[in-house]
Amino acid sequence: MDLAHTWRGEFTNAEVNALHAEAFGTEVFSDDVWDWRRLVTTHSLGWVTARDAHGLVGFVNVLWDGLTHAWLQDVMVARRLRHQGVGRTVVDAAVTNVRAAGCEWLHVDFTPDLAPFYLSACGFEPAQAGVLRL
Numbered sequence: 001m002d003l004a005h006t007w008r009g010e011f012t013n014a015e016v017n018a019l020h021a022e023a024f025g026t027e028v029f030s031d032d033v034w035d036w037r038r039l040v041t042t043h044s045l046g047w048v049t050a051r052d053a054h055g056l057v058g059f060v061n062v063l064w065d066g067l068t069h070a071w072l073q074d075v076m077v078a079r080r081l082r083h084q085g086v087g088r089t090v091v092d093a094a095v096t097n098v099r100a101a102g103c104e105w106l107h108v109d110f111t112p113d114l115a116p117f118y119l120s121a122c123g124f125e126p127a128q129a130g131v132l133r134l
């Protein structure tokens, strides 16, 4: 498949909000509600965009502590291209760039059904984690 993966690649809020709505079954948020461009440039180590001839088909946001730990957030692939290895290549691109930034640990949390994706396809080791709904 002919995809371009770009670390800190250009995107519009409308593209990511549309992909997010498809991936997570939410409404399509407006720029005013979810300004991805402002948020990732302010808070993230980086992000990965994956594009085909028709537009944005994959995205992941990479948060970090500024030094050694980074976290994957909002890994998403367009439905029409799922199960063709796009998610794995988006995560791989994030791993390469997080390592290049000098981080030592990359974290992700996920529901049990996604273990085959993160553990088998992407190579993460199982770990315990906690989460608190605020």
Ligand SMILES: CC(C)(COP(=O)(O)OP(=O)(O)OC[C@H]1O[C@@H](n2cnc3c(N)ncnc32)[C@H](O)[C@@H]1OP(=O)(O)O)[C@@H](O)C(=O)NCCC(=O)NCCS
Residues within 6 Å of the ligand: 023, 024, 074, 075, 076, 077, 078, 081, 082, 083, 084, 085, 086, 087, 088, 089, 109, 110, 111, 113, 114, 115, 116, 117, 118, 120, 121
């Ligand atoms: C999860 C997601 C990013 C995977 O993207 P993808 O491009 O389809 O993944 P890949 O093709 O690289 O998958 C590689 C392997 O991982 C596993 N896998 C992929 N998606 C899976 C899923 N939803 N459930 C369980 N295993 C999955 C499969 O073993 C797959 O191999 P197969 O296609 O031969 O069965 C995509 O389904 C998505 O965007 N989902 C909605 C958003 C979401 O839940 N994101 C994760 C939040 S933690």
